[in-house]
Amino acid sequence: MTLLDINGLKTYYRADNGWVRATDDVSLSIDRGETVGLVGESGSGKTTLAKSIIRLLSDNAEIVDGSINFDGTEVTELSDKELRKQIRWSEISMIPQNAMNGFDPVYTVGQQIVQVIRHHEDGTSKKEARERARSLFDELGIEPDRVDDYPHQFSGGMAQRAMIALALALSPSLVLADEPTTALDVVIQDRILDTIKEMQEELNSAMIMITHDMSVVSETCDRIAVVYGGRIVEIADTETIITNPRHPYTLGLRNAFPDINDDDQELISIPGTPPELVDPGEGCRFAPRCPFAEQECWEETPEAESYGDGHAVECHRADEIDHLQEEAGKKETWTEQDLGRPEDSQSDQPEEVMLDD
Amino acid sequence: MGLRAYVVRRVLQLIVTFWAFFTILFVLFRMMPGDPTSMFIMDGMTPEQREQRIAELGLNEPLHVQYVEYARQLLRGDFGQSFIYRDPVIDIIAVRFMNTIVLMGTALLFAYLIGITFGAIMGWWRDSRFERGGIIVTLVARSSPEFWVGIVLLSVFVFWLGWFPSSGMRTTGGELGGNFAARYGSVDFLRHLFLPALTGAIAYLATPTLLMRSTMLDVLNADFIEIKKAEGLPERTVLFKHAARNSVLPLVTVMAIATGSAMGGSVVIETVFNWPGMGREMVNAVNNNDYPLAMAAFFLMGSVVIIMNFVADLAYVYLDPRVEYE
Amino acid sequence: MSTERTSPTDRTETDGGTLEFIRSKLEIFEGDRLGQIGLGILCSFILIGIFARPYTIDFLNLTIPGLAPHDPAERAVGGRLESPSGAHPLGTTHMGRDVLSQLIAGTRVTLIVGSLAAFMAVFIGTNVGLISAYFGGWVDDVLMRITDIVYGVPFLPFAIVLVAILGSSIVNIIVAIVLILWRSTARVIRAQVLSHKQRPYVESAQAIGASHTRIMYRHILPNVLPLTFLYAAFAVAWAVIAEASLSFLGFGDPNMLSWGEMIYNVYTANAIREAWWWVFPPGICIMLFVMSVFFIGRTLEKEVNPELQHQ
Ligand code: SF4
Numbered sequence A: 001m002t003l004l005d006i007n008g009l010k011t012y013y014r015a016d017n018g019w020v021r022a023t024d025d026v027s028l029s030i031d032r033g034e035t036v037g038l039v040g041e042s043g044s045g046k047t048t049l050a051k052s053i054i055r056l057l058s059d060n061a062e063i064v065d066g067s068i069n070f071d072g073t074e075v076t077e078l079s080d081k082e083l084r085k086q087i088r089w090s091e092i093s094m095i096p097q098n099a100m101n102g103f104d105p106v107y108t109v110g111q112q113i114v115q116v117i118r119h120h121e122d123g124t125s126k127k128e129a130r131e132r133a134r135s136l137f138d139e140l141g142i143e144p145d146r147v148d149d150y151p152h153q154f155s156g157g158m159a160q161r162a163m164i165a166l167a168l169a170l171s172p173s174l175v176l177a178d179e180p181t182t183a184l185d186v187v188i189q190d191r192i193l194d195t196i197k198e199m200q201e202e203l204n205s206a207m208i209m210i211t212h213d214m215s216v217v218s219e220t221c222d223r224i225a226v227v228y229g230g231r232i233v234e235i236a237d238t239e240t241i242i243t244n245p246r247h248p249y250t251l252g253l254r255n256a257f258p259d260i261n262d263d264d265q266e267l268i269s270i271p272g273t274p275p276e277l278v279d280p281g282e283g284c285r286f287a288p289r290c291p292f293a294e295q296e297c298w299e300e301t302p303e304a305e306s307y308g309d310g311h312a313v314e315c316h317r318a319d320e321i322d323h324l325q326e327e328a329g330k331k332e333t334w335t336e337q338d339l340g341r342p343e344d345s346q347s348d349q350p351e352e353v354m355l356d357d
Numbered sequence B: 001m002g003l004r005a006y007v008v009r010r011v012l013q014l015i016v017t018f019w020a021f022f023t024i025l026f027v028l029f030r031m032m033p034g035d036p037t038s039m040f041i042m043d044g045m046t047p048e049q050r051e052q053r054i055a056e057l058g059l060n061e062p063l064h065v066q067y068v069e070y071a072r073q074l075l076r077g078d079f080g081q082s083f084i085y086r087d088p089v090i091d092i093i094a095v096r097f098m099n100t101i102v103l104m105g106t107a108l109l110f111a112y113l114i115g116i117t118f119g120a121i122m123g124w125w126r127d128s129r130f131e132r133g134g135i136i137v138t139l140v141a142r143s144s145p146e147f148w149v150g151i152v153l154l155s156v157f158v159f160w161l162g163w164f165p166s167s168g169m170r171t172t173g174g175e176l177g178g179n180f181a182a183r184y185g186s187v188d189f190l191r192h193l194f195l196p197a198l199t200g201a202i203a204y205l206a207t208p209t210l211l212m213r214s215t216m217l218d219v220l221n222a223d224f225i226e227i228k229k230a231e232g233l234p235e236r237t238v239l240f241k242h243a244a245r246n247s248v249l250p251l252v253t254v255m256a257i258a259t260g261s262a263m264g265g266s267v268v269i270e271t272v273f274n275w276p277g278m279g280r281e282m283v284n285a286v287n288n289n290d291y292p293l294a295m296a297a298f299f300l301m302g303s304v305v306i307i308m309n310f311v312a313d314l315a316y317v318y319l320d321p322r323v324e325y326e
Numbered sequence C: 001m002s003t004e005r006t007s008p009t010d011r012t013e014t015d016g017g018t019l020e021f022i023r024s025k026l027e028i029f030e031g032d033r034l035g036q037i038g039l040g041i042l043c044s045f046i047l048i049g050i051f052a053r054p055y056t057i058d059f060l061n062l063t064i065p066g067l068a069p070h071d072p073a074e075r076a077v078g079g080r081l082e083s084p085s086g087a088h089p090l091g092t093t094h095m096g097r098d099v100l101s102q103l104i105a106g107t108r109v110t111l112i113v114g115s116l117a118a119f120m121a122v123f124i125g126t127n128v129g130l131i132s133a134y135f136g137g138w139v140d141d142v143l144m145r146i147t148d149i150v151y152g153v154p155f156l157p158f159a160i161v162l163v164a165i166l167g168s169s170i171v172n173i174i175v176a177i178v179l180i181l182w183r184s185t186a187r188v189i190r191a192q193v194l195s196h197k198q199r200p201y202v203e204s205a206q207a208i209g210a211s212h213t214r215i216m217y218r219h220i221l222p223n224v225l226p227l228t229f230l231y232a233a234f235a236v237a238w239a240v241i242a243e244a245s246l247s248f249l250g251f252g253d254p255n256m257l258s259w260g261e262m263i264y265n266v267y268t269a270n271a272i273r274e275a276w277w278w279v280f281p282p283g284i285c286i287m288l289f290v291m292s293v294f295f296i297g298r299t300l301e302k303e304v305n306p307e308l309q310h311q
Helices: A046-053 A080-087 A109-120 A126-139 A144-148 A156-168 A186-203 A214-220 A238-243 A248-256 A295-299 A318-328 A331-335 B003-030 B047-056 B063-075 B089-124 B129-143 B146-160 B180-184 B187-204 B206-220 B223-230 B235-247 B249-273 B278-287 B291-319 C018-029 C033-050 C099-135 C137-151 C155-166 C170-197 C200-207 C212-248 C259-268 C276-304
Strands: A002-015 A018-031 A035-039 A061-070 A092-095 A174-178 A206-211 A223-228 A231-237 C055-057 C062-064
Touching: A002 A046, A018 A046, A018 A061, A018 A206, A018 A231, A035 A046, A035 A214, A046 A061, A046 A174, A046 A206, A092 A156, A092 B223, A109 A126, A109 A144, A109 A156, A126 A144, A126 A156, A156 A186, A186 A214, A206 A214, A214 A238, A214 A248, A223 A238, A223 A248, A231 A238, A231 A248, A248 A318, A318 A331, B003 B063, B003 B291, B003 C137, B003 C155, B089 B129, B089 B187, B089 B206, B089 B235, B089 B249, B089 B278, B089 B291, B129 B206, B129 C033, B129 C276, B146 B187, B146 B249, B146 C212, B146 C259, B146 C276, B187 B206, B187 B249, B206 B235, B206 B249, B223 B235, B235 B249, B249 B278, B249 B291, B249 C137, B249 C155, B249 C212, B278 B291, B278 C155, B291 C137, B291 C155, C018 C033, C018 C276, C033 C099, C033 C276, C099 C137, C099 C170, C099 C212, C099 C259, C099 C276, C137 C170, C155 C170, C155 C212, C170 C212, C200 C212, C212 C259, C212 C276, C259 C276
Parallel strands: A035 A206, A035 A223, A092 A174, A174 A206
Antiparallel strands: A002 A018, A002 A061, A223 A231, C055 C062
């Protein structure tokens, strides 16, 4: 059953030299209880996409087109007040990258959990809310008495657990997790991911997991959407993305985290940086960095092509899958390409636009 | 270091500061020109009487004896006798000290209330017309010395509009008598208080406003502000309960410095408005070489500042759970 | 976003001529309306201050006329308390002196007090902060305790007492101001130097065996200099306000009429209710002067603190 249905979403930022198209014509739907990964480098627009869903955008950003249908409610049309009452936290909550900074340092964690519970549930007394915070802590493996601690008294992993407690306090139907484990060391990372997974299954919440780390999504997600240049360039179930991707960018990302498919494989990173998204014009946005770019790629924006089972790819050469996969595994393919347009090699080197920070 | 050790260390520092301040005070006033008896000579004082008077005041003793003696007196709360009033200084200064505290306390309270609110809103609405205009207004206020603000307010509200009394603390006089409630508890008093307090508020508004604004800008970039918005809390709650609450911390430290300016400013504001306080009394005392009185006033002003510094440090520890007692 | 940060590396070398250097420094005022206004007002005051009174160059037998139409101290150039007219654009005092001339002459006092006091205060403050932070340990302890103690001394009352003791002269006023004003610079510079002490360039200078003085003044100082300038601007403002307040209370230099003293004279002449032309011009001048310095300070602040520059 569809919980969230995003259609043709465009979220742009005003910049000095025009509109930055951070999310450009994106469609995505998510079922109840499903976990979808948004994967891409920083600057790809994945965070903007996620934040658009609860309209948590900075002042210079605007949803210029498209619809976001959440459980029958059109989010783009809600007033600020309705948005705060009906959607934010009660239905959609989030887990930030660095939990330590996600808590207000001058209140205890318990006070902050109690505050959000009581804000959304009129009848709940302070005492009840506090009891709930304590039992959430207990379930997440934190000593319940620590609700009275200040954020700075927690370790990184504990703070992340506390943040999960906060995010799940109102049993939301969707959780937006923005790189929830990158700030932690590897051992703790796994444990936190397991915890998130467990809790999510228990509450039957859907989740959007935003990350640049292929291994994180492969462990936790049902489906994966690969985001590049403000668009979803490939989407499929996790299995397909890992074993049988069709987009060169996905192939590249997979190389950057070799442990997920083949232990012997070398780590190969994609040269270059994500494109500047001010008036990108025609053509595939990955073309400047794509080792397989052809003339056509520069001239025509690829349309999404379906390959069955909800697998969709935006690439002109997605049909040549076998050849591409083989080439992409070789290091030379990525290192020995000249970036830029074939005719005028002096095309503006894209500058990094940090949309995700 | 634990909280307790920190407090102990801070108390020791406080004592050392007081001692140093006292020493500066003593040295300064022994350097003062004019014999303290000179003003009595005109009254036909004979040289013998003069000698006797100097001995009475202990001024013929060696300096270090005077120093110890003066310290001992101060510890007993005895500031000596005023040369002019010929009364114990403590009797003269006590009421005036209260008058000054009431006036400057009101001024600072308003400066901070207005400053924190305006600064918070300026930071919240950054790059708005409100912010830009606010900065200019604040800088103009900061550029005006207390006496100039006072004169402008006097000209507008007293000479031109005639809304407020021009000077003093009460229409009927008797400003130095009565108990606390009788002195400060009337509408007439509030009417007299309004302009001088407003003068102080305007003069001291800038620091809290600008500091609040700039810390707000920092705090608003913090992740937790975004989370609080995502939690669906109303803007007002995010602005005041979280953003402003976090931005107030640095203000606690400048609060002490503001008290310092206010103590100094009282000298000027009380002169402009003829407020029967310690500041005006000090100017008179200095002009008349009445140095027991001037010294006491100076000592009290410094004490207020030193104690405020101390309180501010402790308050900071209390307000910010993250502080390490380094 | 690519905010251009002043690199925290060694900034000891200044190539290019002095003019080029000044031009590069003035660039920070570009697109900053308030800063430009401040700079404009301040420059006008400086010009007025310089040309306030006539100059005679003897060997050329030349006299450059001053801006002040009358001798500010000369009595009865007009009637008593005349309101503004063509002959006396800002009216006259109770002694029949010309207010405009007094105002123009007063600019000089403001400039002298502002620049000298600020320079000395910032000089002391910077050195205290630098030495304190660089050497640390007991040196730091002692210097910072002294700074704390000075923070406990109320500025204006102290200045009043000191001027009463030493006598009302402009030099004593400046001394009184400087003795207090250095404290804030010391604290701020100390904090800044502490953060610089950890940077690689200091370590590498130590590694090649540079002396303490050399590291402090050739390597660290240039990096904290922008902050020093900022505090110098603030010091000018506070010094001018302090001088004006002292003069207003009657402790000004009787031989050098300042704006604050003009207002004191209005008070003692009991003319504050009627002679608005005598009260408002000096008050407005003090405010404008200090304001111009604060506007410039704001521009410098953005340079020192690039995070504020998001606009
Ligand atoms: S469309 Fe062309 S440039 Fe774009 S990813 Fe496919 S092959 Fe590469």
